[in-house]
Amino acid sequence: MFCYQCSQTVRGVGCTNHGVCGKNDTVTKLQDNLLFALKGISAYNYHVKELGIKDDEVDEFLTKGLYSTLTNVNFDIDNLVGLGLKTGEVNLKVMKMLKEAHIANYGEPTPVEVKVGAQEGPGILVTGHDLKALEELLKQCEGAGVKVYTHSEMLPAHGYPELNKYECLVGQLGGAWIDQKKLFAKYNVAILGTTNCVLPLKKNMLIGYLL
Numbered sequence: 001m002f003c004y005q006c007s008q009t010v011r012g013v014g015c016t017n018h019g020v021c022g023k024n025d026t027v028t029k030l031q032d033n034l035l036f037a038l039k040g041i042s043a044y045n046y047h048v049k050e051l052g053i054k055d056d057e058v059d060e061f062l063t064k065g066l067y068s069t070l071t072n073v074n075f076d077i078d079n080l081v082g083l084g085l086k087t088g089e090v091n092l093k094v095m096k097m098l099k100e101a102h103i104a105n106y107g108e109p110t111p112v113e114v115k116v117g118a119q120e121g122p123g124i125l126v127t128g129h130d131l132k133a134l135e136e137l138l139k140q141c142e143g144a145g146v147k148v149y150t151h152s153e154m155l156p157a158h159g160y161p162e163l164n165k166y167e168c169l170v171g172q173l174g175g176a177w178i179d180q181k182k183l184f185a186k187y188n189v190a191i192l193g194t195t196n197c198v199l200p201l202k203k204n205m206l207i208g209y210l211l
């Protein structure tokens with residue numbers, strides 16, 4: 001096991017054989033899995049809230065799940081397994097809410113043709129998944145002579161009528177997200193990072209990042 005969650009951790013580095021607090025390897029793994037899942041759900045729950053939808057059950061579960069990993073007083077494995085199973089349910093609920101929020105705000109997505117490659121003139125490349133951030137950028141770039149490109153997994157944004165209506169949304173510069181470093185270095189455009197898949201940048205690169 002490895003845990004360095006609190007100040008009691010062995011030699012200030014980490015508990016590896018067993019926890020000073022009594023935590024065991026199984027509890028550590030269940031808590032780590034729970035934390036990773038809660039972080040992912042929280043990210044998409046944030047996007048849902050940006051689009052005007054809030055769900056108390058989701059918020060309460062996120063708080064309860066996080067608290068169960070912080071207190072160091074309840075190492076009940078059955079409880080943690082139950083929270084893990086509930087996490088799957090809440091995850092599906094949040095993704096459904098996000099889909100509905102996207103459609104409510106930007107219309108039912110339909111297939112459209114998307115130009116691939118850079119065009120002449122100044123541009124901004126948007127990476128991530130945050131359609132609200134893209135929308136705010138499009139509003140500001142429309143009529144300003146700045147072209148906006150989606151990157152990689154932001155491609156589906158073009159299918160939403162209320163985003164595709166902006167003339168400044170001109171195309172896609174993308175490929176697999178793992179090619180970010182090569183792609184970002186290739187095009188002389190500003191880059192806006194909106195969510196959680198941005199790789200560490202090369203030394204001389206700067207990226208605007210919306211949290």
Ligand code: SF4
Binds near residue numbers: 008021023
């Ligand atoms: S929570 Fe327990 S296992 Fe983790 S670092 Fe603290 S004492 Fe060690």
